[in-house]
Amino acid sequence: MDRLVFLLATGLARGLVVALFALSLVIVWRAARLVNFAQAAVATVAVFAAFAVTGATGSFWAGLAAALLTGAAVNAAVERGLVRRVPQGSPLPGMIVAIGLVMVLQSALGIAFGPRHRPMAAPFDERPFVVGGVPLLSPYDLFVLTVALALVGLLAWLFNGTTLGLQLRASAAAPEVSRLLGVRVPRMVTLGWALSGAVAALAALLLVPTELGLNAHSADLLFVHAFTVAVLGGLDSPTGALIGGVLVGVLVSLVTGYLGAGVAPLAVLALLTLVLLVRPAGIFAAAQVRAA
Amino acid sequence: MTATRPAETEEIAVRDARCSDPRPARRLTPTQRILLRAVVLTLLAVAATFLLDPYRNYQLAVVAATFCATAGLTLLVGLTGQLSLGHAVLMAAGGYGYALAVNAASSAGLDGGGAAGAARVVLGLVGALVASGALGGLLGLAGARLRGPYLAGLTLAMVVALPALTTQVPALGGDQGLAVPFEGVPEVLSLLIVVEQWHAWVAIVVAALAVTPLAVLRSGRAGLRMRAVHGDETAARLSGVSPARVKVGAFVASSLAAGLGGAVLCLVTQSVGPGRYDLAFSLLLVVAAVVGGLGSLGGAAAGAALVVLLPWLVDTVTGAVGVPADLEQRLSGNLAVLVFGALLIVVTLAWPGGLARAAARRRHRPHRPRGRTDAPAAPPPPPASQPLER
Amino acid sequence: MRNPRTATVGTTAGVAAASVVACLALAGCSTPAAAAPGISDDTVTVGTHQPLTGPAAAGYASISAATKAYFEYVNANGGVHGRSIEYVVKDDGYNPANTQTVVRELVQEDQVFALLGGLGTPTHSSVLDYLDQNDVPDLFVASGSTMWDDPEGHPNTFGFNADYVVEGAALAQYTADEHAGSKVCVFGQDDDFGAEFLEGVELALGADGVTAHESYSTSNQDVTAQMGALQAAGCEDVLLATVNGFTALAVGTAAKMGWSPRWLASSSGGDYPTLVELLGEDVAPALLQGFVSANYLPFGPDGEWVELFEQINDEYNDGARFDGNTVYGMSVGYLFAEALAQAGEDPTRESLVEAVESGKLEGNGILPLMFGPDDHSAFDGVGITVVADGVQDYVGATYAVGGGKVTEVEPQPVELRGGGVPAP
Incomplete structure (x- = not known):
């Protein structure tokens, strides 16, 4: 029982980070009807910026700000510079360009910084509170939890409760009509990309201190998990991303704990396959929403 | 014009063939023409192995094996619009199928060289076809239900899970993978050629066996159906074409070719393991297909040569230029990937059609208006609003 | 169709055809050669x-x-x-x-x-x-x-x-000698490294001498679940068949969970300077105090x-x-x-x-x-090193493995001669 509680708590902490990253994929999808395969590489660039700034100033928060800004700026540049020039109509060229971008960014980071893993410290204590002999969430996990929930709330408010959100949604769903109604569609799309880049950077920044360290490939697995989560929850649903993230996090934790570390990637693949075959658009997506 | 680009390229190629060699070509059916060309090219490639030293012949064998996979991939992506990021796993399936079949045959007494050795290799190739065909069929079924990003993501997750699979299934031999017996030069040839050249011959012949059916498939009815499904699924269905069946068929055909490629690599390197078939390699296959020109088999060959030879070339050059050791270490491996990524972006955005297109354009400059009339690199736009769920 | 090999072969086809004949006449460019490679006069x-x-x-x-x-x-x-x-x-x-x-x-x-x-x-x-x-x-x-x-x-x-069997057996024997009766656990890579190391540990302690065994896969850098399992099993000595990166992850993750067993790592994952870099210079000396590893080199x-x-x-x-x-x-x-x-x-x-x-x-x-x-x-044997106050050095205990058992032996270091340049 203790073991189950421990694994659930570990999975929750991990899953929230994945959920955040999945959320960033949802944002791009909402803005541009596109899965950004380069999101992990962009996020890693942002974490490198954070690393540099934290190293120079000694402040985690300055690094966090740098990561958010870099993530937003790089993604906005990607949208303006590349995605906008991609032939429209088929998702294929967009995906191929994104894959090219992954290769360029990761190899450039590799050339600039070498293969070393750079240790990054977490801003909060990572020692968990022990309740009844079972180590549960640490202050750092609680920080991640708070950030994730706040962000989901913020995004829900942004998309559903503000004019800007309405414009964002309208631009993605019906660009021509939106333009006729005076929405500056290109600007909205760029804004969506920037927002998504910032969220992805945040997720990667929260992940790295819990792993070996910062490296050009630090966020690769995060992307695969987040993609699974986004599919699980439906690419259109922030709530779906949150719940899906926790599900995947807990699944990986339970499988690793009970069946062994090697089985976890297979479990994720099995889950993804199952969901795609049974409900290709995700569990939480309403049928009409995706038709746009 | 609304024709898809691959069709256009083919048109050019056919015209090309007529121009350069009108008499025999006119009397032959398209299929016969393809077969004739395959035989001629295979013989030429075999002849070319005499010009190469052993190491280059080894590289040629690797190029031929990679070509099997890129040819399958270019057909799949170019004609049906399904992006697979997991073709490396299909090659791996072929490699494991080959290894398991060959090792089973060995322990059943098919040992040594000569006829027994040949029979063993043939059994191995059958094993490769079975394994890759089965996996390709499953993926095809998934692909028939899924669109763009979902299929790409599923195949991506598959590549990432491959090492875990090989560790969990004891028969696949974990990280080290499986070793297969060495296939030496047949006795009759042993005075004339060394083993690398022999392996290059095997690789070339298998590549011909893998790619020629794809070429036949593409130029015939099946190819038309694939384009129809890609162009407009609803219209295709109205005219009696089953999109699901076409997509599954395309995936299986593509997988079989990739599987044969994996089998060749297994034969040449005497082993198959998860390390070779990682995400980076899978992405390189996509690079080869795109840079060569989606839908073009010639482009796939050029792309395969590019992804095999460029990393080696880059390392050789950085080694020769004498950059500082530390920088050389960082450039090695990374620089080639940087170039590939940039090529992928540039070709998709600015140079639609890739190498195949460029070659065709150069030969036909007088006939072709330049500039914006060129069709985009991507296959034709499907209808703007498309349901994700079938 | 576009011909399949235009780019690689087609362009050189003419040259190829002509040269093939020449090359065949010269008995082939890939014909077997016999020479003593790699050695010249100087x-x-x-x-x-x-x-x-x-x-x-x-x-x-x-x-x-x-x-x-x-x-x-x-x-x-x-x-x-x-x-x-x-x-x-x-x-x-x-x-x-x-x-x-x-x-x-x-x-x-x-x-x-x-x-x-x-x-x-x-x-x-x-x-x-x-x-x-x-x-x-x-x-x-x-x-x-x-x-x-x-x-x-x-x-x-x-x-x-x-080899990994030798290292596993020696580290396990050292544990048994130093802390008789303690709960010994193994954390290893999910390949031959982990498997052979475990084999060695069981050779020294018997099949039931290992309280818990957990593994990791190099593709997943989150080892919280495994560390949790080892902690829950009450492990006191954890033997590591890990590469340096995962040694650092294991030690770091356990420390974050407020758990500090005794660590004993294979030579492949027990290099102190490397671990310090991975863990960060501020925390590493405290975390690695008393860290045991195997080695066989000076x-x-x-x-x-x-x-x-x-x-x-x-x-x-x-x-x-x-x-x-x-x-x-x-x-x-x-x-x-x-x-x-x-x-x-x-x-x-x-x-x-x-x-x-x-x-x-x-x-x-x-x-x-x-x-x-x-x-x-x-x-066939290794010496035991321990980190004390930031310095990793041999403590004298040395074990050899042979014939299915572990024996303590005397180290026999080799004297440095001729400035380290071997003479015939």
Whole structure:
């Protein structure tokens, strides 16, 4: 029982980070009807910026700000510079360009910084509170939890409760009509990309201190998990991303704990396959929403 | 014009063939023409192995094996619009199928060289076809239900899970993978050629066996159906074409070719393991297909040569230029990937059609208006609003 | 259709057709050749495959740099038999596919005399047969797999590391000697490294001597679940079959959970300077106080070998960080130079292999080398090192493994002679 509680708590902490990253994929999808395969590489660039700034100033928060800004700026540049020039109509060229971008960014980071893993410290204590002999969430996990929930709330408010959100949604769903109604569609799309880049950077920044360290490939697995989560929850649903993230996090934790570390990637693949075959658009997506 | 680009390229190629060699070509059916060309090219490639030293012949064998996979991939992506990021796993399936079949045959007494050795290799190739065909069929079924990003993501997750699979299934031999017996030069040839050249011959012949059916498939009815499904699924269905069946068929055909490629690599390197078939390699296959020109088999060959030879070339050059050791270490491996990524972006955005297109354009400059009339690199736009769920 | 091979062949088709005839007349360009490769009057060329890029590079890229520095030192001091040693390093990114390519390049293009210190089990095992078929001496493989010790199957292949079984058994025995009755657990990589190490541990403690066993896969850097399991099992001593990166992850993750068992790591994942870099200089000294590891090379801070290697490192390796990899790389270089010196005035591939099998090589390890006609493993035992106040050094306890049991032995360090340049 203790073991189950421990694994659930570990999975929750991990899953929230994945959920955040999945959320960033949802944002791009909402803005541009596109899965950004380069999101992990962009996020890693942002974490490198954070690393540099934290190293120079000694402040985690300055690094966090740098990561958010870099993530937003790089993604906005990607949208303006590349995605906008991609032939429209088929998702294929967009995906191929994104894959090219992954290769360029990761190899450039590799050339600039070498293969070393750079240790990054977490801003909060990572020692968990022990309740009844079972180590549960640490202050750092609680920080991640708070950030994730706040962000989901913020995004829900942004998309559903503000004019800007309405414009964002309208631009993605019906660009021509939106333009006729005076929405500056290109600007909205760029804004969506920037927002998504910032969220992805945040997720990667929260992940790295819990792993070996910062490296050009630090966020690769995060992307695969987040993609699974986004599919699980439906690419259109922030709530779906949150719940899906926790599900995947807990699944990986339970499988690793009970069946062994090697089985976890297979479990994720099995889950993804199952969901795609049974409900290709995700569990939480309403049928009409995706038709746009 | 609304024709898809691959069709256009083919048109050019056919015209090309007529121009350069009108008499025999006119009397032959398209299929016969393809077969004739395959035989001629295979013989030429075999002849070319005499010009190469052993190491280059080894590289040629690797190029031929990679070509099997890129040819399958270019057909799949170019004609049906399904992006697979997991073709490396299909090659791996072929490699494991080959290894398991060959090792089973060995322990059943098919040992040594000569006829027994040949029979063993043939059994191995059958094993490769079975394994890759089965996996390709499953993926095809998934692909028939899924669109763009979902299929790409599923195949991506598959590549990432491959090492875990090989560790969990004891028969696949974990990280080290499986070793297969060495296939030496047949006795009759042993005075004339060394083993690398022999392996290059095997690789070339298998590549011909893998790619020629794809070429036949593409130029015939099946190819038309694939384009129809890609162009407009609803219209295709109205005219009696089953999109699901076409997509599954395309995936299986593509997988079989990739599987044969994996089998060749297994034969040449005497082993198959998860390390070779990682995400980076899978992405390189996509690079080869795109840079060569989606839908073009010639482009796939050029792309395969590019992804095999460029990393080696880059390392050789950085080694020769004498950059500082530390920088050389960082450039090695990374620089080639940087170039590939940039090529992928540039070709998709600015140079639609890739190498195949460029070659065709150069030969036909007088006939072709330049500039914006060129069709985009991507296959034709499907209808703007498309349901994700079938 | 577009013809399938236009780009590679079509353009050269004409040339090809004409040249084929010429080439056939010349009996072919790929016909078998017989020559003594890699040796000239004043050079010996050896090659290696190493992970200079990719995930494994972080832990191991400095080994080949150290070997190269040592050879430069030897060359500056007259070489071996008047020949200088040329050392060709190829990057394989720890990917067996690349290993297969670069090793063929080394053998066929660079015409190396021997392969030296090829790194990694999955990588090197993929070229084992190729090297055997081409009769290339395959010396001192940098991996602790037991696979290299197979004189019948691979007569040209020799290991260098104490194998994982030996390390597991020695560390387990040390635990039993120091903390009798404690709960011993194993955390290992989910491949032959972890499996053979566990085998060794069970050899020393019995099959029921291991309280809990957890594994990790290199693709997943989250080991919280496994550390939780070990903590829940009440482990007091955790034996690690981990590479340096995952040693750091295990120690770091456990510390975050407020858990600090005694750690005992294999030599592949127990290098103090590397761990300090991975964990961060601020926290590492506290976390690694009392950290136990196995080793078989001269690593104590005030030994004569280390002093020499530090000098060479400063002079020929731009004063790169001096750590276990540096010692390892230079020791491999030394052993090769010694073998080359023994192989005679005009060495051949056969005489080189004979020299290693002769049993006369001393190396510089803390125990005698095992090499002989029937044994291709280098070390059958290891010494125990402990970190005390930021210094990792031997504590004297040394174990040898043979005949299915572990015995405590006396270390027999080799004296440094001739300035570290082997003389015939």
